[in-house]
Amino acid sequence: MSDSLQIRLVGWRVRLPRPRIDRARRRALVSFALLLLIWELGSTSASWLGTPLPVLGRIPSPTAVGTVWLHLLGQADYWGSWYQSCLRVLLGFTAALLVGVPFGLWLATNRLAHGICFPVFEMLRPIPPLAWVPAAIIFWPTQELSIASVIFLGAFYTIVTNVLGGARAIDARLIQSAQSLGASRWTVFRRIVFPAVLPSIFVGMEVGIGITWEVVVAAEMISGGGSGGASGGLGFFIWNSYVGGSYPQIIVGMLSIGIAGYLSSSAIRWAAPRVMRWR
Amino acid sequence: MEMNKKKQKNFVNKDPEITNLASGMEVQGVAKYYGDGPLRRTVIEDCSFTLERGKVTVMIGPSGGGKSTLVRLLAGFEKPSAGHILIDDREVQRAGPDRLVVFQETALYPWMSTEENVLFGPKAQGVAAGTARARVDELLRRVGLAGFRDKYPAQLSGGMKRRAELARALANDPAVMILDEPFRGLDAMTRSLMVEYYAELIEETRTTHLFVTTDVDEAIVLADRILVMSHRPMRLISDIPVDLPRPRHLLDVIANNKASDIKRRVIELIHLEVMRSFGGRTSGMKSTG
């Protein structure tokens, strides 16, 4: 049946999936242009309207942000901030993955471990990761470690929850048929449970990496900004720009982190089908 | 499509005698209920029958009656609440060591290729790689999937998936093969081809089979004996022998008078049961037979 199924409800057309690609792209461009236009007019309204608009009036205009960004592209410490933040995200996220997946699988397969650890896990989960920042600063010797520990926490909860969810959703018949074919517990785990949970691990990773970026920005702002350490990173870059009064750089920092976050989740989306060739 | 009549003689099991590996099974007064207190539900009530060694027993009854539960009890996935299930006079332990193989629809592992799926059983039981691979090649060729060996289940059609599942079950030389509505969900055309195809397969393997279905024609083409089961709580209503010559074809069931008599008897028994299962709320429906 053709994909672009069209229903003509009485007097009103609903064209269902797969719109023509060119029209969609055209409309996206129109909306971006509109957004930039409103932003530009809004923020420069002070000059030709006399009084700045209440909210929009206070933020720097796209042209200002554009020029600053171009200038920054040549700066070493701009890319230094990128490097710092990406490094922290990578370390914290990988640690969360290496600890979270086995822990999740252990809870999923061992009833006793689940009985004891899961209630505690659930009890601590509502505490937002950022509430741990002060405690982490006290506990860990260096600034770096305390930020990394909070990042770890952010991603850890998401990964474990998804792994547990994935393990619980496995079709019992897959495990039963393996047993009926004489597979040992270890074979069942290695060749049935783990591959079956893999898709939810990837979902956990994609959501986890998003949260990691949220946390790294905050941790850098709170700890970096707070004690003035030269911890760097995009979060600190934004906070520093705010404190230093160069507002356009704030928006450059925001968009940069947005891009960094988008790139990391699309990297995971790109990797998933390669690892799970059967999808 | 005229099924290729020429018999393939070089299959591993030369003589059509019952393979010495096959075993009989005995179900004695088995009952099964779930939950207790207000939530108690009795699914099977005092069910007794035997699975003759090397013969095909077909179990037919209304859906939701408890047949799948009985399959799980036979396979050792669950324990009966009462009564005993014996394989060669030994209580059933777990599926693996008793070489009880359960054929479950959509139980192919999506992340393994067709060959890996069929290899899974022999490999899990530690069969030497060489012999395992040889046996699997032979089976894949016999089910007509030799060309699809490294395709993933998602790339196979419904009929092909069923045949891959069949090959995987047979790869283990099962003492008893339990099939729970294996051809459900296939369109009628593929289903009839698969039934005939499976009838020939039984001819050659001669192992003990329990075949669960709701399709009368399937039952008559495959069965040495038909067990007609009641609605929930399930019990055995009637045990009908089917001594038609083999190999049988679906068209025989339509043309042959003996087969039609059996078919009419089974339909009448089941209709009576189903009427009760609808709990008489079918005032609008003419009760038949």
Added chain:
Amino acid sequence: MGQSRGALSFVDVTKTYRPGDEHVRAVEHCSFDVPPGEIFMIAGPSGCGKTTLLNAVAGFQGIDAGTIRLDGQILCGPDRQALPGPDRVVVFQEGALFPWKTILENVAFGPIVQNRLSRRDALEKARALMADAGLGGHEHDYPATVSSGVQRRAEIVRALMNDPTVLLLDEPYRALDRITKSLMHESLLEIHARSGVTILFITHDLEEAVFLGHRVAVMTARPGRHKQTIVIDLPHPRDYSIVTTPRFRELLQEVSDAVREEAVRAFAQGDAEGGLAVVR
């Protein structure tokens, strides 16, 4: 026999799909007539365009050439796509009862949204129709909590609430087990005996085609053309014991041979769903 309206005539109907760049001709020069008030079965191998014809009548899709007429008026043609409406109601293969409405609200849905009846009258008529179809007692159940047999019958009653000219059934009982299927057959025959609505019924199951149909149209393998229409002269009302009578077995033989030829060709073209490679 049955009502006088609901006569369908397909003249030289052609439809081509263009998934991506290549194009697939589903139906080509397909012509046949459906007399009013009858249960008209369409059987054929998978991929022979059965569903395409049904979607064209229902108004979900257009056709590239030829015309489809309903009681003489043009329903759709190359330039005119039919509008979906309560005169041609479809019952889908996997069922489409709204899970968030009770069975009664589902059945009364049509007249209410068309503002044909007040909510009270619609619910009352729905209750009566459900009782007739043996669904009494299920009024306030939600679809997810009832058996698939009850769901199927409820969906047909929901269609009949709108007194449709044609009832379009797209393999409605495919997902059911054989025993529930035979019950559904008897219930459908009964409903048809009472309402006399024209039924266009698509199926793979040949025994179902012969048992239910007044006529069985056999389609060729893709691109689908009308091969032949076999008249089923079994007496009405029919019940399940007819399945073992000689006349029934003869008709089933005739239909099976006609369809099997096409199944082989469909298979050769790689259309067959079963894709059973010729073994050995």
Added chain:
Amino acid sequence: MAAPATGEPDELELIAYRLRRWVASPRPYLALVGIGLLLGFWYLTVDLLQLPRFAQMPGLPAVLHEFLSRNPDYGTSLFTADYYQDVWASLRRIAIGFALATVLGVPVGLMLGWSQRFREYVFPVFELLRPIPILAWVPLAIIMFAGSETPVVYLTFLGSFFVTALNTLLGVRSIDRRYLLAAACLGARPWSVFRHVIIPGALPFIFTGLEISIGIAWFSLVAAEMVSGQYGLGYLINTSYTQVEYPTIVIGMVTLGVVGYGTSVLVRAAGAALRRGHTRGG
């Protein structure tokens, strides 16, 4: 306790039965063991063994003493007024932010799912802004909005808005096409399709979205309060860190956990109640 023979066992009996089964099962005792281990580890490392790494950390007895005493050393305990002021400040911001995000997010999500034109214009911009971490908005929020209250509420709203809108959109896209076709067949006009199919069909996803959204709201709130708030639990935790009142940090964290959990239970209960009204078995 004679359960009605055929009918469903009544609600109360079901709960009693499940409670009995829960108490009989090992689950509650294992949970106690888990919690005991956690507190034991904390007490052991900080107070008993006084390991160097844990020297700075507030001990279990210190926190308990502070939390339960009439006049706590650092001014914050169960009995002091400004503790409840902080809790109330956070709750009020969550309520406003979450309510706004729901009232705006659901309709936007429904429109994104239902209207092709709206989706093609709005969704690209939506996807551009979504990856920007909430915290990156803090400086801009402070600049944009006067005072300290509005930026915090804005940030709480922002996180929840994106999640709610996205899940509602996924909800509409999850509706199987045959329900739309069936409604069209039964003569439903576009508005009836929207009311009778789109909204109820998307409901389950909308509720999962709300459960995630309340979590994100707390996440954003705490961060915003730590950086720029006046009152609130995030502010409490941050200031008690800067003024070296370490036990109060733990009090703030525990309160956040309890209050946060409470709000998620509320959202889940509301969802279940509404859903039960809609699909009894569904």
